[in-house]
Amino acid sequence: MPHQDKNTSPIDHDQLFDRYNSLIFAYLRSYTISLEDAEDLTLETFITALESIDIITWEGPRQLAWLRRVAHNKLMERYRHLQRHPILALDHLTDIIPDSPHPEQIVLRNEEQAQLWLYIQRLPLLQQRLLLLRYGYGLPTLEIATLLQKSDQAIRKLLSRTICSLRIMYAHSLVEKEERS
Structure with missing residues (x-):
């Protein structure tokens, strides 16, 4: 003691x-x-x-x-x-199990997740943190507001703008894919 x-x-x-x-x-x-x-x-x-x-x-x-x-x-x-000593979540094991019914679906989902991750990395740090707290940890906006020392309304607006930014990035990537085709 x-x-x-x-x-x-x-x-x-x-x-x-x-x-x-x-x-x-x-x-x-x-x-x-x-x-x-x-x-x-x-x-x-x-x-x-x-x-x-x-x-x-x-x-x-x-x-x-x-x-x-x-x-x-x-x-x-x-x-x-x-x-x-990395920890492998059981959720990730389902992607590598050979008996998976639709391997092409897994590949497509992984590609979409990788693309989304790239979009998220382009966002400002505050918006990245907000997405992590809301969707990664599942925290309600009121709790996030307390953690970030902002109002609940400000967090809701920032979250909405962040999602809108991601949608715009996604739409631009679709246009670019169509132009390349």
Whole structure:
């Protein structure tokens, strides 16, 4: 158990958690694949804070900066671990099973997904993040608004514009294909 000074009490760490938990969680949630990963990394961040004797004596902005740096480091450790030990989702296995009833459908779907991914990469980072949060993580627009510190209405408009941009890119690609044919 970490050494605690006479000036630091467990209530101080509780207050630190209460004050910054949602901010650290929101930061991590915007960069992780699953809710559970964000929760785990948030807990790891605050466990590290419990081990730090000095954090309770610091001013609020310094505490938050330190917690964000620890959260960032935990996130990078997770990414490095996943690069060394990749996880294959069961959804992807259906694409490589030889008994697949329509292999040409799988190829077409993969091509369409690759094309969509290219379109998404052309979007500004905020729009990419918005699509990831909405469709990758399935978050409602109100929760996304909270994470991105914007209004729900602003998020809905941005989402609509983002989808419209993707449709325009798709339409342009169809026109280009027809012109080549």
